[in-house]
Amino acid sequence: MTTDTPPAVSVCLETLKKRADFLACARARKAAMPAFVLQARQREADDVIRIGYTASKKVGNAVSRNRAKRRLRALARDILPNAGVPGWDYVLVARAGATVSHPFDAMKKDLLRALAKVHQRGSAP
């Protein structure tokens, strides 16, 4: 079909689906912010950024959990294509209360800081 030229998309976001991927991220680097926790792991040297979302029962009922995941998804869509590093897996973990109610602009800034923190530590193994 359209195999003639690869599209000009530099990075594409993919969703984490396997439990093992989530566990691997949880064992790697973390950066805690008021409204979420960022977990990150270097996977391979390709140009794919993968992202997963976690909202446990501590966050609240199904409505709260869904809303938390949606806000995290919107956040990732805004920030990660530019600020994320290809070849890495990220997991955003929702926190009870704050993920749903924290101002969105503040969460954006927090995510940028969290990414910087994770990659700074990662650059000096």
Next chain:
RNA sequence: GCGGAUGGCCGGAUGGCCGCGGAGCUCACGCUUCGAGGAAAGUCCGGACUCCACAAGGCAACGGUGCCGGGUAACGCCCGGCCGGGGAAACCCGAGGGAAAGCGCCACAGAGAUCAGACCGCUUCGGCCUGCCGGAGCAAGGGUGAAACGGUGGGGUAAGAGCCCACCGCGCCGCUGGCAACAGGGGUGGCACGGCAAGCCCCACCGGGAGCAAUGCCAAAUAGGAACCCCGCAUGGGCCGCCUUGGCCCGGGGUUCGGGUCGGCAGCCAGAGCGGCCGGGUAACCGGUCGCCCAGAGGAAUGGCCAUCCACGGGGGAAACCCCGGGACAGAAUCCGGCUUACAGGCCGUCCGCGCAU
């Protein structure tokens, strides 16, 4: 207008920018369109649909249902009625078959709790100076209790008692109305049959099991299986009694096949569908006709930000208005019919009582 009863409905609105999932169109960029609920919830009933089991059916066991009639695919649901209870009324509440088939239980209190019974009493006779003691009769009154072998009134009597009578209640037998549950009324019996079946049980009716992670199809890598072909050149073992030749099995290589895991597709959304109108029915509901397409994901879309308005709360102001806060319960997962539970605020109707006016 006030107070009460009851039946429905809504569940923030509109727009902009950036996104997400499905479908359609397109070579493609992309465009169009649709995209949570009344409970999507609890998973408590009833089905559809799959697979498994099974002649039909009967019996037993287990579970469920339980006034009558109707509705429905079906129901433990809904509608209408009956009976009992509550309320001044509108209306509300009720697991509401059978206790003369049988077993069991009825605590405490009380003399006595189902073979009724005699504590205080009442009447009378005898002893006897009254008190008191003993005998006989009685069960009306008191007391206990959730319940005391009918209730009220009268007659009767030594005192009493369905002992007798009237009415009520109860049992039995006709009659009338009703499809029926049942109601009304008549005759008769002569008080005899207490409650619990939500303790067991009896009777009638219903029920095979598991569930969409059901089930069906396609189908990698790796390992293992089967069939066929080739090799037996190098090395080894077994068999055709032994040796040569040859053959077979183990062995090595290849092809094909079937099972099967990851994965993919189907099941998976046009249906016991929704809305309008007409007709039948008190109603639940049914029939006809016209119109509509109304989520289908699969680690799971329905989101982020902004503006204006609408409820609501707080503050300021004489007011118009301004500022700040702020949106009930809750998120589809095979699909329907119900039930139950949660729910800020608001809207519309019907009925009852009181007040005012006529």
